[in-house]
Amino acid sequence: MTERHNPTAIEKKWQARWEQDRLHEAKDFDPKPKWYFLTMYPYPSGDLHIGHWYAMAPSDAAARYRRMQGYNVVFPIGFDAFGLPAENAAIQHGIHPYKWTTDNINRMRTQLRSMGAMWDWSREIVTCDPEYYRWNQWFFLRMYERGLAYRKLAPVDWCPKDNTTLAREQVVGEERVCERCGTPVIKKNLEQWFLKITAYAEELLDFSGIAWPDRVRVLQENWIGKSVGVEFAMEVKDHPGVSFRVFTTRPDTVYGMTFAVLAPEHPLVDQLVTPDRRREVEAYKFKAARASDIERLSTEKDRDGVFIGAFAVNPMSGEPMPIYIADYVLLTYGTGAIMGVPAHDARDFEFAKKYQLPIPVVIAPPGWDGTPLREAYLGEGTMVNSGAFSGLPSVEGWERIADAMAARGIGERKINYRLHDWLISRQRYWGTPIPIIYCTHCGTVPVRDNELPVVLPLDAEFRPTGESPLKFHEGFRRTTCPNCGRGAERETDTMDTFIDSSWYQYRYVSPHEERHPFEAKRGTYWLPVDQYTGGVEHAVMHLLYTRFWTKVMRDMGMVPFGEPMLRLFNQGVILGEDGEKMSKSRGNVVNPDDYVQNAGADTVRGYLMFIGPWDGGGPWNSRGIEGISRFLQRVWNLVTETTGTREHGNTGTRKDPAASDTRSRVPAIPGSRDLEHWTHKTIKKVTEDLEGFHFNTAISSLMEYVNFLYGIRDEQVGSAQWGEAMRSLVLLLAPMMPHVAEELWEQMGEPYSVHLQRWPSYTEGLANAEVVTLVLQVDGKVRDRVQAAAGLPESEARTIALANERVKKFMDGRQVADVIVVPGRLVNVVTK
């Protein structure tokens, strides 16, 4: 009698054994080729979600597969331990963020271990540990030295609920809400710290040398928002020496300008406004400020503005143009001022209609009859009413006008980016203190390296208002100036937690290194990350920041490369059984622990991989998981009943199926070639699928293999081929279902551990079938199927088809016009 597969028992057993044997600790400097496999580290929210499993279990399978392929694989794990939920817990429940975070990490470590992943826990990092975040401060100081970290007063996005500023990337949607809590953000003018990511804008558009999904590349490209144009000056009439600059991507339309628009906050507005217009202008400025603050969600986007009384001079035509202010011009983009060309810009068109400004056409649309336009024409065409440039194709005129402006010193070609510098100041407690001291005598003074880390004090008083306790923590705030030694104050803002994740992959290399962020030799061995996996939601945040960070590190001479992760894969999102996003309020949250307890980790892993393509995500199905349970039970029965010391005796040391030509030595059992073929075919398929992260089809081909093996077991048990089949099956299973594979491997009498075995190889000859089904078509319709030798020559296939009774019948006496032969697949007889 064979025991039933008991996942709970074997999973516990092997997890303990692997840990005891340090099976998952990666060895630095191993001569095997290295493979750095990284999956995004979790935020310690308290419970491991099925989404974590979906992200991590297939990653683990891929990492395990790499190891069996002969790589020295490191698969590290840690915790993204700073952040707001911890602080909110402190405010709401009186638990200190440190305790809340630590407790959660402890719970999640246990849950993560239940997955049976090959994480190297000896490299674990916890970002709220001073040992970690001191290097955030160190990096900050290096960036400060290089002018890449700076402080400025700027209108910034503020979340009133979380009581902090946010980076532009963290403000989402049309309603401009806080990425974290969904509250609409407001604008505030604040002194904040920024990192100069825009200095790398152009380079961040270059994705050469990395295999990242197009989706992420496009998101980043759009976010960076490069636009090529011309920036030129416009003088203000009757204000000698006063001018402002505008940016345009359409210098070819400059003769069509009939007005100019400044952003309401533009610094020149107060200076230029005429007394008779002042009241109206002030009123509009007030309204615009209010609108951008609160009610941007109003559906009406009426394109309004106010004339300020002054005129600008079109530098090309010399004509005066009324200057307006309007909130459709943003101070934060370009120069905060535009030329209004109503005929060739949709927004300017609307504006001109509303204020009855002329709409002269300067780019003639194809077939234009000279009548007024009903909407702005945005395309290319022939230039008209454009002085000396009339008659040119607009594409050429673009260049000629840009040249002319440059030659006359009016303006020059300019590239603008939508990307903003990264606002990293957070007015919160649970984060890395920014290592800056403000001295009344010396100004802004960086903390000296030997004073690092600036430790976040744990004795903090949390106020219900959400204000940072650091502001009121005298012991923290009061310090002495490193320069002059007099009393000074520390910066009380902390850093965005995306700082932590911008370089965490480097820290795993040597998590306890005390003199550097990471140890150089180990870094040289392991870096960069070979394969990264995680959710696409970080496309323009974490994934952009970490690229930026690496480029800075490269410029500092810390690494010889400019891209942190060579390959990226974005898994999909796992949904609730109802097909909706999982949420507590919907009550459709799947708790992986329950399933692990009942069905086992291998089954949960297998189900998540089987559900569909990994990047597709999809709804959880509690019935569907039974299919995997059954499959594993079938494998269990098959292996335990037909191999091992119990019944059939051990077949001896394992041989690579590809290396052993068993056919010549073992008495031929009818069908054994078939068995070998299936074994090799399956090895090939699973290998290719795991290579491309196609876990779903890898598992289905293993199912087919097992189904086949059940069908022939009575004839084949005891043969050498059967032994090879069993070993191959268990090896192929090992990356995806590591516990059951290890247990079966042991029961087969094979040497520990299955995970240290070499991945089985196959030969093409055996992977290909000897006999194929030849499809016979008449005029493209399948009329018969016949068995034929795989290497059948074309001429013979043709003969078979033409002699076929059913083919003849469907030809119905017509003449053969053509015969198309696809070797090994089909013959199509085309009739006249």
Add this chain to the structure above:
RNA sequence: GCGGGCGUGGCGGAACUGGAAGACGCGCAGGGCUUAGGACCCUGUGGGGUCACCCCGUGGGGGUUCGACUCCCUCCGCCCGCACCA
């Protein structure tokens, strides 16, 4: 509005480079085993018909081709991202 993706049975999905549509699994139906089973084993399962056979069928329409889920055009629907970016 701009950009990206997707549309295949009751369900999740499969189909290499244009060559057997629906693999594998769930569900369902029938049978076996069993005191019993929601365990296990076997068989069947896209739709329709005049049912040993044939026709239709991958969102709709059109095209290219001997042959289209796959390529091209067009329309419809859904999802995601960005959005007054000059």
